[in-house]
């Protein structure tokens with residue numbers, strides 16, 4: 001049994017932990033968090049992010065997952081890359097209630113929630129997180145650190161860039177490309193390429209002017 005530590009003891013970290021706790025062969029060792037000194041779950045907060053390497057050397061956990069959510073995409077990437085470069089091993093979690101075709105390729109740090117379906121030749125790059133019930137059809141590829149909200153649906157041959165957040169229920173038709181740093185609103189339907197970073201909403205999706213977007217929060221709290 002591998003003991004997994006989670007970076008981030010807030011809402012997302014607790015959701016990831018709950019899936020691990022209920023999955024045979026997985027155990028939550030504890031959390032690392034620069035803000036929270038305690039966890040709402042049964043496992044301890046071992047310390048801050050700066051303490052991860054020492055705790056690993058001391059044998060307190062076997063591998064890591066990132067529980068930093070869509071309000072902090074740059075931090076999500078930075079932490080993953082720094083810890084990987086420091087030689088920390090990342091887990092790769094696929095919930096037993098997900099279907100993943102044997103041809104799918106999943107990179108380190110990937111998290112696939114219950115109810116997801118990944119079809120033929122799907123590729124998830126490093127640190128991708130799929131919330132519950134996402135469908136990724138054949139030959140689609142999702143870039144590093146990207147998060148897909150509940151019930152996102154990608155048709156075949158869709159390409160998603162790095163650090164994207166696809167809001168709940170987003171649908172993207174086949175063969176479309178989404179560049180890096182795109183965010184979509186809940187229920188957005190992309191029928192064209194998203195060829196500029198920014199926020200896309202509606203049916204069919206339109207890109208919002210930059211001034212109408214709320215700034216990201218400072219807190220690491222994020223679902």
Ligand SMILES: CC(=O)SCCNC(=O)CCNC(=O)[C@H](O)C(C)(C)COP(=O)(O)OP(=O)(O)OC[C@H]1O[C@@H](n2cnc3c(N)ncnc32)[C@H](O)[C@@H]1OP(=O)(O)O
Nearest residue numbers: 131149150167168184185186187199201202212213214223
């Ligand atoms: C497990 C989990 O919970 S994971 C998290 C899941 N959560 C989500 O998926 C949330 C997705 N977020 C949204 O949909 C948000 O509305 C965002 C990010 C698109 C925009 O949020 P904000 O920056 O606060 O923008 P704001 O609410 O001011 O809306 C800006 C404009 O976009 C429109 N708009 C916002 N969201 C949507 C939407 N989902 N669909 C259609 N139009 C939308 C607004 O009507 C407004 O239009 P206007 O300028 O013509 O009046």
